[in-house]
Amino acid sequence: MSKMTLGSYPHMLGFEQLERLLERTAKTGNEGYPPFNIEQTSDFSYRITLAVAGFAEEDLSITVEDRQLVIRGRQHDDGADRVFLHRGIAARQFQRSFVLADGVEVGEAAMENGLLHVDLTRSRPETVVQTIQIKKG
Incomplete structure (x- = not known):
């Protein structure tokens, strides 16, 4: 049996990037340390909290590269x-x-009582309606 990919579905066009994203997520290699929470703080915001007891602020770095x-x-x-x-x-x-x-x-990002909090926000999606004109041939 062959592996089903998003490209195998004829009505899902342009989702190759999503498939690569899912593969990359599976390969992040996170171990169990440090423990963390992810909470939804509103309809469009989240907070990641990591337990980093013993780490000073200068021992930590936070970067975003290629949506990661x-x-x-x-x-x-x-x-x-x-x-x-x-x-x-x-x-x-x-x-x-x-x-x-x-x-x-x-x-x-903020440190508080051995916890590192990183706040995330998601932009509100815009509803776009586009009318395509049909050319006479």
Whole structure:
């Protein structure tokens, strides 16, 4: 049996980009760290919250490239000159990726009590009606 693609459906024209987007989303490779929430804050806005306890603002970076929101964290291991009897809190790095739909823009980001909040807004879709004239041949 062959794989069905969006191009296989004759009434769905121009959706090749959506198919590539779905493939890219499946390959983001996000692990389970750090945990995060996504909440809808209004009809046209969202908030992504990541639990980033132990990270300072300068340890975090937020970028948007090619409709993909990427949040990275890199802690500096300052334990080289310290002697640990038990080390259960490791300095680690992470990368979380979120694919954004067309019209979704990243707003502001804020740190609060070990949580990183990233606000997103979606533009309201415009209803466009277009009449096409038929040429006489």
